[in-house]
Amino acid sequence: MKTPAKRIYNSASVPQEDCVFCKIVSGKLPSYKVYEDDRHIAFLDINPFSVGHTLVTPKRHGETLWDMDDHEIAEIFKVASKVSMGVVAAMNADGFRLMQNNGEAANQAVAHIHVHVIPNKMEDKGKFMNRLKLSGDEMAKVADSIKSEIAKIE
Ligand code: AMP
Numbered sequence: 038m039k040t041p042a043k044r045i046y047n048s049a050s051v052p053q054e055d056c057v058f059c060k061i062v063s064g065k066l067p068s069y070k071v072y073e074d075d076r077h078i079a080f081l082d083i084n085p086f087s088v089g090h091t092l093v094t095p096k097r098h099g100e101t102l103w104d105m106d107d108h109e110i111a112e113i114f115k116v117a118s119k120v121s122m123g124v125v126a127a128m129n130a131d132g133f134r135l136m137q138n139n140g141e142a143a144n145q146a147v148a149h150i151h152v153h154v155i156p157n158k159m160e161d162k163g164k165f166m167n168r169l170k171l172s173g174d175e176m177a178k179v180a181d182s183i184k185s186e187i188a189k190i191e
């Protein structure tokens with residue numbers, strides 16, 4: 038890990054025991070989980086930009102990319118790549134976007150590192166994406182189909 042010249046300000050910063058994503062990791066809060074390994078989990082975003090929008094997060098708490106060492110950074114993007122294959126297959130999407138926000142200025146709302154995996158269809162091209170709200174049943178169905186597509190990937 039390198040020592041940054043500057044800290045990144047985030048008003049969403051909370052003590053680790055209050056961190057929403059740590060609570061999801063420990064199972065204290067529910068989530069629509071699609072993937073898990075020793076060091077990561079992936080679950081549906083509750084307020085998705087598109088159906089299938091998934092968040093990949095390390096189990097170890099850290100606020101921004103700068104709190105991860107080079108190996109952890111490589112690993113989370115490898116997991117995000119694998120998750121993207123399941124998301125695109127399950128949603129029959131044509132492309133996907135990875136997004137990773139660091140700090141308040143970048144609109145980071147949850148101060149626990151995460152990578153957004155956002156599937157896109159051809160008709161989304163050039164369009165501004167609004168947040169969606171799916172029912173619990175729809176979320177569960179989407180999570181199941183992503184989970185089973187990821188399970189097919191080597
Ligand atoms: P960011 O702006 O990069 O910090 O993104 C945080 C994301 O987490 C947003 O897209 C939220 O919709 C999402 N989010 C917040 N709380 C939860 C939760 N309990 N379960 C799933 N997604 C969440």
Ligand code: ZN
Nearest residue numbers: 056059098149
């Ligand atoms: Zn956390």
